[in-house]
Amino acid sequence: MSEFVTVARVGAIAEGQGGTFQVGERLVAVFNRGGEYFAIDDLCPHMGASLGAGYMDAEGVVTCPWHAWHFSVCDGTWCDNPRIKIDAFETRVVGDEIQVRTTPTKAE
Numbered sequence: 001m002s003e004f005v006t007v008a009r010v011g012a013i014a015e016g017q018g019g020t021f022q023v024g025e026r027l028v029a030v031f032n033r034g035g036e037y038f039a040i041d042d043l044c045p046h047m048g049a050s051l052g053a054g055y056m057d058a059e060g061v062v063t064c065p066w067h068a069w070h071f072s073v074c075d076g077t078w079c080d081n082p083r084i085k086i087d088a089f090e091t092r093v094v095g096d097e098i099q100v101r102t103t104p105t106k107a108e
């Protein structure tokens, strides 16, 4: 079980936006959805684009910036084929720090 790691301060990720952060050996895409933070694997499984640079809609669906595959920011589900998921990670806010733990939350 990995520990929570601070990735940014509250306010560093604008509402509706995302960013890419190094957490241990992984790159994690963290999004601010209505003031709540969600984290998924940054690496698009199609051809490796950075999902942190993707667009998130009001439903929490992240569109890959390269070829528009869609992923749920909540649990990493690939919206075009929900049987497949990318890793999603636990987040929390402690004081003014956004923290991520890279133990995947998905259960398969």
Ligand code: FES
Binding pocket: 044, 045, 046, 047, 048, 049, 064, 065, 066, 067, 068, 069
């Ligand atoms: S690299 Fe993400 S859809 Fe192609």
